[in-house]
Amino acid sequence: MTHDVLIVGAGPVGTALALALRHRGLDVAMVDSRVRGASGGDPRVLALSLGSCHTLRRLGAWGALDSTPIRHIHVSQEAAFGRTLIDAAELGVDALGHVVRAGDLARALDGALGDDDGLTMIEGSRVASLEAGDDDVVVGLDGERTAVRARLVACAEGGIDESAPDVVSRDYHQHAVITLATPERPHENRAFERFTAGGPLALLPFGSRYAVVHTASPDTAEHLAALDDVEYMAEVERRLAGRVRLTRVEPRLRFPLMLRYRRVPVGARTVWLGNAAQTLHPVAGQGFNLALRDVWALATAISENGARDVGEAPVLARYARARRMDRRATIGVTDALARLFSNDIGPLAALRGAGLLTLDACPPLRGLLARTMMFGARAWS
Template sequence: MTHYDVVINGGGMAGAVLALGLSQLGRADGSALRIALIEKSLPNHNLHPGFDARSIALAGHSRDLLQQLGLWPLLCDLATPITAIQVSDQGHAGQVNMQAEDYSVPALGYVIELNSVGQVLYQQLQQHSGIELLCPAQIQSWQQAPDQVSVTLNNGSRLTTCLLVAADGNLSQIGRQLNLPRRQFDYQQSAIIANVQTAMAHEGRAFERFTPEGPLALLPMSGERCSLVWCVSNARAGQLMTLDEADFLIQLQQAFGYRLGRMTRAGSRHCYPLVLDEVTRPWHHRVVLVGNAAHLLHPIAGQGFNLGLRDVAALVEQVRQALLSSGQGSSNQADLGSYQLLSRYGQSRQADQAALVGVTSALAILFSNDHPVLAAGRNLGLMTMAACSSLKHTLAWQAMGKR
């Protein structure tokens, strides 16, 4: 058996960033951590499901976290700054406009394309001597013991580790096997994801538009493209996915309007069902869940990866503190999977997770219906926020992930 300090299952964004963040740490005696990253798909950016056609919105605070982890210099050239955000409600006058310059920041957030980021992160993973990339490989079985976790891969390899991290997405094999308590809710919606081209340049502007069936977001991308996230009922999503490009663009134009002129092109469409799936206590004996393995959110506020990144940063920080306090010598090395470490990590993340789950769920319900009272209330809320600078500033800082 080969022993590692940390074994991470899943090489998508959360798993890759965690591996690279941990690789910068070392023990008090100067020895490096041994990290294994298990990924079932070959590191081919055209095939890897974790780095598909989607884009993600990084909050300003997430950019700061990536900087702390030493990764932002690798990704900054791939990021499109969000310099303005407009929030509006279809069929109503209320809207809120936020500009980065009003808050003395270069950007309110950033949009990065997972396809491009995947190439960069995999290059780093393959080049780092402290990380062993086990790919393609899958966990066949695993067992918890008092002092370690044993892992057997489908290629026959056997590993042991102090800490097993599940970063393998919402259908996490590890999370399901642990049978941890979950809170689940079906929003009865699906998100249609595509890249679109518009007649007018986006100029770094992002749009969040609420419709009776759900929110519609357009985020600025490179090459004057926009990333579309359109949340609609499941039935409506099925209809939209069957349309040809021209008819799809007509429907999108009617929902979004002409804020960026005429919609001219739409790339390949992908459709994802929207559910809340939250593990309320995402850690167990020598095992911890991060990212979508711990919590799958509604995309209404675009905060899913940002929450997962805060998981990663918090876990790296707990490991760093444990290494610092362990002292010199092999007889006093930190146990990176100890109950104390994982309990501190879990408790540090509970409030943030609960708050964001509550906010996104409430927004999804409030802004995904045409009930006259709720429609009037949310429109009044947007108008009030637009007129009250303190309320608008609060929304802007929340969007940037800074509380």
């Protein structure tokens, strides 16, 4: 039997696609090497753009999700001039975005899926091979003698093999150190993005606490992770020039950072989504947001094709065309931010300062930046 769509990976991106394809009269299967619900343990904290919140609401996953609105973002750089404040009220929106725990997001998506009768769930099986033919893809599963077949395979397995053809890779030689910290005074839904020579430091309002994403060289990250709590809090306060005082901090976790993306995220009867299409630096908090825009566009391209073969080349070409600009812009801007704002080269610091001052003095430009963060490249049209 041949499924219409096989989704590889039941992480947040794969599950979002399963939800987006629901009730479209398709035979959909999803396979994950882990047991269902394993993504619920992800301790990372994600900033969701306003566009993502709308999409999650349409997918039925927003109501059950604990989230904290971001109403102001203070952007500045360490040891140099220039700062700007992005304000939700000034843009006429209630929030610029929302902060959620990645594990809660995965659980909310899985909860929305429930026991969807139309979905075949294959748990605890790793996809080991894909062989695209004229009419379908033969999907080999580890330890299974019978292969699964699908007209379209959507790969959302959360990573990209560097040796795959057409993959671009850049090691930033940076790690993200993440933790939760309790502020002395209520955060009033204000986020901080502070650019330092070692890499950006972000504080996101999360419940009554801050989620801290601290980017640094691997050695510094190791040092930061090893500091005792009091020393670490003093370090964050110092980096933010005393704008925030902390009273408590949780143990720190580390993630190596890199840029890796497929130049073309579609192939023969195959499409790559989420971290399997592009793994981004978290500086702009765009990885999952971009993935969700891709998921929605793919589901739309598939349903516009009607009852015909969903893996046909024109369907994938239409999807890739629709997503090209937003994808390129998000990858490019994220990469530029990660590199431009992670050094202490004098002229660049001055340029950054001038950029921040220009943004501060020019509300329309600030509005465009904020709308791009909220909705992706469609904010430009």
